[in-house]
Each structure stands twice: as C-alpha cells, then as structure tokens.
Amino acid sequence: VYILAIESSCDDTSAAVLHNDKVLSNVVANQKIHEEYGGVVPELASRAHQQNIVPVVHQALSRANIDKKELSAIAFTRGPGLMGSLLVGTSFAKSLALGLDIPLIEVNHMQAHILAHFIKEPETPMPSFPFLALTISGGHTQIVKVNSHFNMEVIGETIDDAVGEAFDKSAKILGLPYPGGPLVDKYARQGDAKAYPFPKPKVDGLNFSFSGFKTSVLYFIQKETEKDPDFIEKNLNDICASIQQGIINILIDKLKKAVKQTGIKQIAIGGGVSANSGIRDTLKECEKRFGWQTYIPKFEYTTDNAAMIGIVGYYKFLKEDFTDQRITAKARFSI
Numbered sequence: 001v002y003i004l005a006i007e008s009s010c011d012d013t014s015a016a017v018l019h020n021d022k023v024l025s026n027v028v029a030n031q032k033i034h035e036e037y038g039g040v041v042p043e044l045a046s047r048a049h050q051q052n053i054v055p056v057v058h059q060a061l062s063r064a065n066i067d068k069k070e071l072s073a074i075a076f077t078r079g080p081g082l083m084g085s086l087l088v089g090t091s092f093a094k095s096l097a098l099g100l101d102i103p104l105i106e107v108n109h110m111q112a113h114i115l116a117h118f119i120k121e122p123e124t125p126m127p128s129f130p131f132l133a134l135t136i137s138g139g140h141t142q143i144v145k146v147n148s149h150f151n152m153e154v155i156g157e158t159i160d161d162a163v164g165e166a167f168d169k170s171a172k173i174l175g176l177p178y179p180g181g182p183l184v185d186k187y188a189r190q191g192d193a194k195a196y197p198f199p200k201p202k203v204d205g206l207n208f209s210f211s212g213f214k215t216s217v218l219y220f221i222q223k224e225t226e227k228d229p230d231f232i233e234k235n236l237n238d239i240c241a242s243i244q245q246g247i248i249n250i251l252i253d254k255l256k257k258a259v260k261q262t263g264i265k266q267i268a269i270g271g272g273v274s275a276n277s278g279i280r281d282t283l284k285e286c287e288k289r290f291g292w293q294t295y296i297p298k299f300e301y302t303t304d305n306a307a308m309i310g311i312v313g314y315y316k317f318l319k320e321d322f323t324d325q326r327i328t329a330k331a332r333f334s335i
Ligand code: ATP
Pocket: 009, 010, 011, 136, 137, 138, 139, 140, 163, 164, 165, 167, 168, 179, 180, 181, 182, 184, 185, 271, 272, 273, 275, 276, 277, 302, 303, 304
C-alpha cells in the first residue's frame, strides 16, 4: 500500500509518502513569515500553503521515487486547525484523489500525533495497548487513554493555554524572540531550576491550566526588574531553568495522577514540546523511580508533519475506512 499524505493544519505545509507503515519521504515547508509577527497569522498561513502545496507534494513523490499513478490512496488532515489552512490541504487532497480515481482518507490531526508512534523505525520501539499519550505542542496539551488504534479518550486537557504557549509567552516576557521554547530550553541547561519557584495552578482532575503560570512569571519579572533593571540579563539561565521546572512540575503532577487513575504505566509523548531536554530527563527519572515506560518518536514525527497523517491513513486503508468527496474541513474536531 502506498499512501500520499498531506498536512496543512497550522503553519507548516507537509507531504509524505508511506509504503505500508514505513516512511519513504516526509517533506515539511516551514513558514518563516510568522516570526516577524511573534505568532502564526492565519491569513498569511493560508496563502503560504497555497504557494507551497504543489512543490511540496512533488518533492515528496520524487524523494520517495514513485509515480502518482502507483498511489493507493490520499490521506489528509481534516482538522482540528486553522480553517483557511485546512481548506488548502483538504481541497488539494480531494481533487487529486478524484483525478487519480483512488480513495480519499480523512485524518484527525490529534489522533495522528498519537499514532505517529506506530511509524516503523529501526531505532524507536512502539508502545503496546493500552497506553497513555501526552501530546504537548504549540496548540495542544492533552492526556489521552489509547485503547487501540481508533479507540481513544481524552482524559485531561488544557482549559486555557497550551504548554508550548506557556514556554513561548514566558520567553516573550524575557524579551526572547518567537518561538522562545527552544531558547528557554537552551538557557535552562546552564541554570539553577530551584532559583525561583513558580506556583502550580490548582486545577481539578487531569486538566491543565497555563495562563496563570504565565501571569505569575510576568508579575515576578515586573517586580524584580523594578528593583534591578538588569535582573533578566544577570539571571537569564536561572530564570529559564525555573520556568522550565515550573512547567515540568505541572506536567508530571498530572501524569502521575493519570497513571494512578488508570493503572497504565506506558506513556507515549508527542508534539513539538517533547523536544525539551528537561522534560526528557525528567521522564527518564520517572522510568527509574516509578517503573514507567516512556516513548518518544523521532523528532521529525513529533512536530507537525505529514508522515503521521500517512500512518493513520494506512491503518484506515486496512479497514477500508474511506471518505466521501462531499467532505469539508473541520476547525474544531475532537479525537
Ligand atoms: P500544533 O501541533 O498544536 O498544531 P504547533 O505546530 O505550534 O502546534 P509544534 O510544532 O508541535 O506545535 O511545536 C511547537 C512548540 O514547541 C512551540 O511552542 C515551541 O516553542 C515548542 N518547543 C519546541 N522545542 C522546544 C524545546 N526544546 N523546549 C520547549 N519548547 C519547545
């Protein structure tokens, strides 16, 4: 089975070709344009997708070294995401499937972040069912109980900001450029994580909240820079380490609760924030201390990418779970 997959939910245009559960190509065009604005501008994203989609699909096919006539089906991201962005990928996928007279397969982006763990790679072991998936990205923060490929339930999610936003907005308060998450990680490595303890927000159950966290960072920085205008510059490493630690504490606290509640100790991490070195180190510690088993896919499959759309497409193809041409994009789309 050869699947061409298309992802255009946010600001990256991506196309991939899979042969069964193996990735032959995975092309991602990043949109640099948003950096100047300090965040994704939906109008610009949609326009950039229109420019990128044809070359990106061509490149995916040529890197995979296959002709479009060999494709078995086209998989695409139906949602959730930015409507204008989703429409570009959806319309393109529909017309290509129609033109080639092959099945069309809709994919839920959040389900794809989770099933990315089933892309076959020699170095990465796959979780077995049931497992808990923690998806942490610029737009999402969720804990999902995964019973099988297509039986998943969200057992916790953020009630306001996503964890990536907590990193990026805290970084912005420190005057760091967007997206600041990777920079916070970099400075944190040299800093003392206990220097400035930030409070954990009180949220019931397995849900998360990060907007209060960001506010406490803001007040703290305002107070300290009033006393010493050079406070940030002098203590950047310690501040970043403390912010990162605060965020990790919130995540691990809820993970522990989820493990206790479900009795499941297999935890699969996905989303761009899983690149964070502090989070990775902490998970390794949890493996030793609590007997957890944690899984993180190859980095290129954790951020937004079409390969993860393709693996969902492959499993749906096996079930002959195809999509009608009347399908439309869906900005809000739960798992
Ligand atoms: P979504 O996947 O929800 O549509 P997105 O495309 O913004 O959102 P990703 O590309 O998965 O999300 O992740 C980007 C986010 O990850 C940004 O907020 C970025 O700051 C954060 N991030 C990336 N690397 C790191 C890191 N090493 N430490 C902390 N945060 C990081």
